[in-house]
Amino acid sequence: MFTSQGPTLRELTVQALSSVERGYDLLAPKFDHTPFRTPDRYLDATGAALTRLGHFGSGLDVCCGTGAGLRVLRTVCQQQVTGVDFSAGMLEEARGAAGEQAGAAGPEVRWVRADARALPFRDAFDLAVSFGAFGHFLPEERPVLFGEVHRALRSGGLFAFPLGAPPPLGSPLHWSLLGFDAVMRVRNLVWRPPFVMYYRTFALSGVRGDLERAGFAVELYPLEEFGRRPDGSPKCRLVVGRKR
Template sequence: MFSPRGPSLRELAVQALSSVERGYDLLAPKFDFTPFRTPDSILAATAGALSGLGPFGAGLDVCCGTGAGLSVLEPLCDRMTGVDFSAGMLAQARAARPGATLVRADARALPFTEGFDLAVSFGALGHFLPAERPALFDGVWRALRPGGLFALALGAPPPVISLAHWATVGFDLVMRVRNAVWRPPFVMYYRVSPRPAVTADLRAAGFTVEHRPGLLLARKLAHSEGS
């Protein structure tokens, strides 16, 4: 699962016993050599789905990490911005995408108002408990201009009979036990963001939502009041 250039078992254990922010600061230099990086196939599929929906002026990658998602924005937008709360991950993104504006901020309190035509996010929802999603989506809604588009990569859950299903069940169980007995918490769950619940939260934030394979396209209505 891991490249020889990826983290050691000891490094992963230290990261897992840290806070989310500190854990990603530690993991950042080797993150792109782990299976946690968004696969290129998902990035390419998202770019393909968005290519006919532009043009877009300014693009925002929410929870940009090391900048893989910025590769989707680069050919679609005149300007691109990435936001993340891990200084270590932003340092890697800065090296990979020197043309991007990078901002350190908590995605639950995004510091933008109607500055973007397109927002994307990849692999971040597992870091937000269901009660935190409204703040996240409200912030994205405020960051977009009227008519702006939020593309959220969200794959279908694996079949119950598959090994992947039981691997995600086991991972979430281990994380819940870890967070019950250890502080600070490390919020990362695979099964807290079912598509119906995410869709409902996006609509409550003021978006219309279109379902695509592996993707939700949420548009800010030009005359919506938001939330």
């Protein structure tokens, strides 16, 4: 799962026994060499789908990590893009990567340290995206999270993110994710501070309801690059909430 440049088992153990913020501060220098970094195929598919929905003025990457998602915003936004994360270590890595690309054409890039549950923006963006971060929020936190993104968007603005279909019941991946979540729940029962990271708490039905209650009109777009399941449903969708 990890390259030779990724974290060691000892480093991962220390990170897992830390808070979410501290864990990601420690992981940040090697994060892009782990499977936790959103694969390029998801970023590219999202960017292609958003291009078909139009071009945007300003964009926000919620829980931006080391900044991989900014490549999507830079392709569809014309004015300014902003990455927000609560990990200082992640933002430092993102700034460094952006500095290496400083000569590239595109919108202005800025970075803000903040908790996604208390965003310091109001009516500021035309598009918000997020990649791979929702497992760090418990289901009961989603209304606050989605409400903050809603307030950060201008009227008619979009909140978009890819969401994969759950693996088939009985598949190795299903049992792997189930086991991971079980281990994390036990860890959080016996160890403080908690490290919130679950893979099976972000089901489409609940997410769609929370988005609608936050004030979004929700549309689903199949990402055909990932194919379809035997029943014909897409293996991955782009969830798009439009601020009413």
